[in-house]
Amino acid sequence: MAEGSRRRATSDRPLVSLFRYAFGLGVGALLALAILGPTCGSVPTAEPPVEPDAVRTIEDFVSCLNGLSGRQNASIADTVECLPPKCMITLTMSRLSAQKACVIGDCQLPRVLLDCPGPPRFRPSYLLCPTGSVAGGHLGIDRVEVGEAVDAAGNMRMADIPIPPGAFPQLDAEGVLSTTNHDKGCNEGSTCHTAQEQSDLSDEILSRPLEAFLRPQCIIDTEDCEKNAITTPQGCGLLQARPQSLAELCDCIGFAIDDLGDNAIKALPNAAIMRNLCNALETYQNTRGACTMADCPSASGPLCFDAGAPCDPSTGDTVEVDARYHCVATESDEFQCVADCPCRTYDLLGGGKYLVNGAVSMVRVELDGLVATPDPGEFADDDAIMGTVSAFNYLTHTLIESVSFTSLEATQIGADFSATGAGTALVNGVTTNIEFDATQTGSDASFELRNADTSAVLAGGIGEDDRSAFQLSVGP
Amino acid sequence: MLLRRCRLALLLAALLVTSSAAFALPMVQYSVTDLGGGLFQYNLLVDNDDGAEGLSGLNILHGNSVFGLSGASTIGEPSGWGSFAPLPPLIDDLNYFSLSTATDIPVDSSLGGFSFQSITDPNTLAGDDFAVEGIGADSATQIDLGIAQLLPEPSLGVLLLAAGLFGWRGLGHRRVF
Numbered sequence A: 001m002a003e004g005s006r007r008r009a010t011s012d013r014p015l016v017s018l019f020r021y022a023f024g025l026g027v028g029a030l031l032a033l034a035i036l037g038p039t040c041g042s043v044p045t046a047e048p049p050v051e052p053d054a055v056r057t058i059e060d061f062v063s064c065l066n067g068l069s070g071r072q073n074a075s076i077a078d079t080v081e082c083l084p085p086k087c088m089i090t091l092t093m094s095r096l097s098a099q100k101a102c103v104i105g106d107c108q109l110p111r112v113l114l115d116c117p118g119p120p121r122f123r124p125s126y127l128l129c130p131t132g133s134v135a136g137g138h139l140g141i142d143r144v145e146v147g148e149a150v151d152a153a154g155n156m157r158m159a160d161i162p163i164p165p166g167a168f169p170q171l172d173a174e175g176v177l178s179t180t181n182h183d184k185g186c187n188e189g190s191t192c193h194t195a196q197e198q199s200d201l202s203d204e205i206l207s208r209p210l211e212a213f214l215r216p217q218c219i220i221d222t223e224d225c226e227k228n229a230i231t232t233p234q235g236c237g238l239l240q241a242r243p244q245s246l247a248e249l250c251d252c253i254g255f256a257i258d259d260l261g262d263n264a265i266k267a268l269p270n271a272a273i274m275r276n277l278c279n280a281l282e283t284y285q286n287t288r289g290a291c292t293m294a295d296c297p298s299a300s301g302p303l304c305f306d307a308g309a310p311c312d313p314s315t316g317d318t319v320e321v322d323a324r325y326h327c328v329a330t331e332s333d334e335f336q337c338v339a340d341c342p343c344r345t346y347d348l349l350g351g352g353k354y355l356v357n358g359a360v361s362m363v364r365v366e367l368d369g370l371v372a373t374p375d376p377g378e379f380a381d382d383d384a385i386m387g388t389v390s391a392f393n394y395l396t397h398t399l400i401e402s403v404s405f406t407s408l409e410a411t412q413i414g415a416d417f418s419a420t421g422a423g424t425a426l427v428n429g430v431t432t433n434i435e436f437d438a439t440q441t442g443s444d445a446s447f448e449l450r451n452a453d454t455s456a457v458l459a460g461g462i463g464e465d466d467r468s469a470f471q472l473s474v475g476p
Numbered sequence B: 001m002l003l004r005r006c007r008l009a010l011l012l013a014a015l016l017v018t019s020s021a022a023f024a025l026p027m028v029q030y031s032v033t034d035l036g037g038g039l040f041q042y043n044l045l046v047d048n049d050d051g052a053e054g055l056s057g058l059n060i061l062h063g064n065s066v067f068g069l070s071g072a073s074t075i076g077e078p079s080g081w082g083s084f085a086p087l088p089p090l091i092d093d094l095n096y097f098s099l100s101t102a103t104d105i106p107v108d109s110s111l112g113g114f115s116f117q118s119i120t121d122p123n124t125l126a127g128d129d130f131a132v133e134g135i136g137a138d139s140a141t142q143i144d145l146g147i148a149q150l151l152p153e154p155s156l157g158v159l160l161l162a163a164g165l166f167g168w169r170g171l172g173h174r175r176v177f
Helices: A002-040 A058-066 A076-082 A185-190 A246-258 A271-287 B002-022 B156-176
Strands: A088-092 A102-104 A107-109 A111-115 A122-127 A143-149 A156-162 A194-198 A205-207 A219-222 A234-236 A239-241 A325-329 A335-339 A343-356 A359-372 A378-381 A386-393 A398-413 A416-427 A430-441 A444-451 A457-474 B027-036 B039-047 B055-060 B081-084 B094-098 B110-118 B131-136 B142-147
Touching (some): A058 A076, A058 A143, A076 A271, A088 A246, A102 A239, A107 A246, A343 A430, A359 A444, A359 A457, A386 B081, A398 A430, A398 A457, B039 B055
Antiparallel strands (some): A088 A219, A102 A107, A111 A122, A122 A143, A143 A156, A194 A205, A234 A239, A325 A335, A343 A457, A359 A386, A378 A398, A386 A398, A398 A416, A430 A444, A444 A457, B027 B039, B039 B110, B055 B131, B081 B094
């Protein structure tokens, strides 16, 4: 038994030596890699991509986009994932840009401007027009133009990021910047908003703020309380611009593509990209954009001490770049760092019994929403107005219900206010365009619901004492 | 004795007729079902007896302040009618409305099917707690219907009629014997 064991041990020796040799070689190789790896660069040490909610700068945005690198069947629509939250959207039909709006068929295809609070203020823009605006060999619809504020005046460093359809590219953060070595997008030919001013710190070209180039008659929709959208069709250069929301634009594109017949949009090779980009931006607007979240830009903030200066809303500290937050005096005689265009909640409630020559109409109003407005006494909302209005006119047996509002405007002084809205309703079961007015002055209330197409009064009257009231509450 | 009983029966009959005539105005009557757990269902009957015009509406004036009704309450309507719940704290009324002239309550007829569930004990109702008003079907103006009346169980009329019949029956028995 003992002899057998010895024999086995003797015969195993070469194998053990081989294992020892291999082990030593492996440890040595690992040590060599550990020592030499960082210097020879053979081991990748890539930083994780910046999360969308943390994107503040051009470099952050590019880092986030590189997290999508390699994604197949990608397009410009994928980049919307990397937008930071709370950006206000403005739609312009202007063609005075390296991203020129256009009209194809019945659809307006504007430039989509985003304005994101900082610091620093961050301003990406897209183009829904699927033709033209070629720069660097890429169509305008396949590029994101990005501005980032560098000073309190809002001057920007800029980048132009091409995302051609196909596999999502790996981007070079420096390669997309507008510099003296390579003009990008909007800066090409000096026709856009560049001041051709060289940065003190680098070879970057700085551009003037976008506002100087925005033509008011071309803005067809905006969430920005410092801008006004047109309310009736207006001449915008060679185009005729008409008020239209992003949701309506996307519907127009979708209907054209899904149409069984031929049409100009359907015939475009990149029609699907246009639809995907529009839908992605609409989803962003409704889920992560300005005035869609509980923590949207606020009308109150941390204490600050440098009146009138740009400030950081997380600390109240003064910053050197435009942030769309400023240090302002509040009603409590203290200074707070608040948004230039804060988002506020509002509620419009009430109803009761209303009379015209003794004839009774009853109404119930329950509306609420979020709206960007610097003045709580005045606002206009045309996005995501929640709630409804119901009314009954006993004289005509007219029931107005399921009112869905597309716009609501109000002005308020103390408890007195007037509100005007428009939308669609079921009037005795028939879908009808309607207009709605409500006022409260002291204890006197009144309302009117009209057919928007015929101006016929559907219900309304003067409120009966103690049995009628409306109340408008707007967040501070 | 027979004559006295005849006079009594005639008097009761006269009282019955007189009492009916005295209530011959539009009014709202109600009964209450105890649903248990402190919840009561109020069932309303609108009686447009001898009204000046048909009715196309019924309003419970203190729907929220007395009965605690709101948009979350269980409210029932007759077929062809709709309702608006109170909207506290601004609007106290519960409003019922007839959706077409075909479902209005004509003069000299009545309509049930109005109901609501409330935690208010009917025994605590007092004063004008259960004030109601109608809306005229032709004029669309309000018509005061006073205070809703609890349906008597059994009603005074039925009691009087039963008493009268009992008297006649007694007379009949005496004749046979």
